[in-house]
Amino acid sequence: MFSDTSRRLLATCKRRLDRTLTPHLSLRCTHVRGHGGAKAAVAFAHDMARARHFVARFDIRSYYERIDHRVLLAQLAQMGIDQPTRRIVRDYLSLPDTSATGTGMVAGGAISPLLGAVYLTPLDRAMEQLERGRRVGYRRFMDDYVIFAPTRHALRAAIRVMYRVLEQLKLHVHPHKRFIGKTTRGFDFLGYHIHPARRLRPAAQSLTRLLTRSRRLHEHGATQQRLRRYVMRWYCWLHQGLGARVSCGGGFTRIWVYVLKHLTITGYHLHPQ
DSSP states (O other): OOOHHHHHHHHHHHHHHHHHHGGGSOTTBTTSTTSOHHHHHHHHHHHHHHHOSEEEEEEBTTHHHHOBHHHHHHHHHHTTOOHHHHHHHHHHHHSSOTTOOSBOOOTTSTTHHHHHHHHTHHHHHHHHHHHHTTSOEEEEETTEEEEEESSHHHHHHHHHHHHHHHHHTTOOBOTTSOEEEEGGGOEEETTEEEOTTSOBEEOHHHHHHHHHHHHHHHHTTOOHHHHHHHHHHHHHHHHTTTGGGBOOTTHHHHHHHHHHHHTTOOSOOSSOO
């Protein structure tokens, strides 16, 4: 999609955006470089599940597709981004907008994660204000976020604030990717299943993706060693950055047997030569 010249221009634009926007971005938005990443958000959620009784987990519906260009460009102006850089961003935003709707953004572009962090900053700030009163706990990774509260009433109040902010940003939560209730029921967040009385475990969706990718590799003729290396990388991802928080029952062998069993693969060994 991008020529070499465009890539160099975007790289320069990204450096300018990084330098100017970093002071304005909330530490609660963990996908921003230096804010801890997904694993920091998961660790926070695991701790808060033990400290708070109620949780709400949301995902924005079609987040990149629904970003309003005028709203985002106005946010950038308020954060001190100069006009030449905003023009580059405006052109960048217009790439997928072939119908001139004024909405949408390239999902895999160089500056998309940073712009995605900016757009939901009003939500981050609103939740920060509630956090100062020690009523809620909040973390966000791109458009996936959790809100914790000590009481059902406090959680409902936080959710009302959230909906007001999302309405201003012209966004909607995904109806099938949310959880509201007691933490003791357990909930999924960023690929993990979180329960206050247990160690972290892979979410059902994570296991499904593991099997889907493993099946695809097997059907395309991957050797046992190659398939096993992929499963090992997945296993390392599961534990990376979280250490003893993640359940180790059965270790890697348990995951490897799980894959072989569900793919009905025969003739493979647990420990290939």
